[in-house]
Amino acid sequence: MMVYSENQRKSFDETTISADMYQVLSEQGDLLSSLDGKIDDSLMLHMYEKMLLVRLFDRKSVNLQRQGRMGTYAPFEGQEASQVGSALALSPGDWMFPTYRDHAAAIVHGQDLYRIFLYWMGHVEGSICPEGKRIMPPCVPIATQMVHAVGTAWASKRKGEKTASIAYFGDGATSEGDFHEALNFAGVFKTPTIFFCQNNGYAISVPFEKQSASKTIAQRAAAYDIPGIRVDGNDIFAVYLMVKEAVERGLRGEGPTLIEAITFRYGAHTTADDPKKYRDQETLSQEWREKRDPLARLQKLLQKRGIWNEKLEEQWLAQMNEQIDLHLEKAERYPKADPVGMFEHVYAEMPWNIREQQEECRSFFKKDVKIS
Numbered sequence: 001m002m003v004y005s006e007n008q009r010k011s012f013d014e015t016t017i018s019a020d021m022y023q024v025l026s027e028q029g030d031l032l033s034s035l036d037g038k039i040d041d042s043l044m045l046h047m048y049e050k051m052l053l054v055r056l057f058d059r060k061s062v063n064l065q066r067q068g069r070m071g072t073y074a075p076f077e078g079q080e081a082s083q084v085g086s087a088l089a090l091s092p093g094d095w096m097f098p099t100y101r102d103h104a105a106a107i108v109h110g111q112d113l114y115r116i117f118l119y120w121m122g123h124v125e126g127s128i129c130p131e132g133k134r135i136m137p138p139c140v141p142i143a144t145q146m147v148h149a150v151g152t153a154w155a156s157k158r159k160g161e162k163t164a165s166i167a168y169f170g171d172g173a174t175s176e177g178d179f180h181e182a183l184n185f186a187g188v189f190k191t192p193t194i195f196f197c198q199n200n201g202y203a204i205s206v207p208f209e210k211q212s213a214s215k216t217i218a219q220r221a222a223a224y225d226i227p228g229i230r231v232d233g234n235d236i237f238a239v240y241l242m243v244k245e246a247v248e249r250g251l252r253g254e255g256p257t258l259i260e261a262i263t264f265r266y267g268a269h270t271t272a273d274d275p276k277k278y279r280d281q282e283t284l285s286q287e288w289r290e291k292r293d294p295l296a297r298l299q300k301l302l303q304k305r306g307i308w309n310e311k312l313e314e315q316w317l318a319q320m321n322e323q324i325d326l327h328l329e330k331a332e333r334y335p336k337a338d339p340v341g342m343f344e345h346v347y348a349e350m351p352w353n354i355r356e357q358q359e360e361c362r363s364f365f366k367k368d369v370k371i372s
Helices: 006-018 041-066 080-088 103-108 113-120 144-158 171-175 177-189 218-224 236-254 281-292 294-304 310-332 339-343 352-366
Strands: 095-097 165-170 193-199 228-232 257-262
Touching: 041 080, 041 103, 041 113, 041 236, 041 294, 041 310, 080 103, 080 165, 080 193, 080 236, 080 257, 080 294, 095 144, 103 113, 113 310, 144 165, 144 177, 144 193, 165 171, 171 177, 171 193, 177 193, 177 218, 193 236, 218 228, 218 257, 228 236, 236 257, 281 294, 339 352
Parallel strands: 095 165, 165 193, 193 257, 228 257
Antiparallel strands: none
16 A cells, blocks of 8 residues: 655645746635636636536546547546636637647637547547647647647748647656757747646656756746746636737737646546556545635636526536537447558658558458457
């Protein structure tokens, strides 16, 4: 049995949060500053509705994986405010570079639910975004999408387009060379890039304090002479306002912004992972749910303003569950993914050795092979 010291258990929960960070909505559901002219009641309800939808989608996806109807899945429950708030701050034509955990942001930016189901079922079609949208395929290699986001933003700037790029990544990505290369290039060429880090305290099993001597991720922006901002990642208002400001700043020609959103993921790194082996998952998740849950926090405010009630939530839950089930049904009607397809869409002209492997794979699956 793993034994955790009191300091180890609270290292992220207390030390990381104690540093200054921008907050608009308190844990008790009270406004800490005026939102007049920035966020009205209609947008507040829309924010809550979107967070509720993606939480239901996330829980459904975990259950589908456990039932064997989907492959390994990366849950995000607990990080809804970071993803929904940041995506809502974008314009429809802005470029989005998500990781394998940012399906909530992709959904809000226009990705179809059934496409995300397809992605986790192993279909290449799961990476196709709707016509007119600029949502890149989920990036599995750590931090490589950050450089792509800078290149896209630079191209947009040179073409005179009023579009920005946002790159999503976790705290672990800031230990990669791509992180520094992307910030350096973006700073030099003043590209309209938003570097959005969801700091949930762990790079799989490695806590942040074991990755870096710096107290925060935001402070690293100083090395590239760009703004570095820390926000409460479970406060959707703070996230939305800071990302919106970063987009506007970039489009004025003032360059990129690094945003560090402090949040926490309740579940495992993926459904193939057991977080109990390296952190006190149950206790930490319970504390974050009780004190800082992003949906509960916004719900308290909406209730105080008289624009939310249990009956409205029940209606939304019924509609959303029906919507999710319809998209799941559409995804499950797709023919099973062809394993040979892994060799496609990699090279313009396939090398002989890869083509040879492709043929071996095709021959293997043509046989009546039982895999134990």
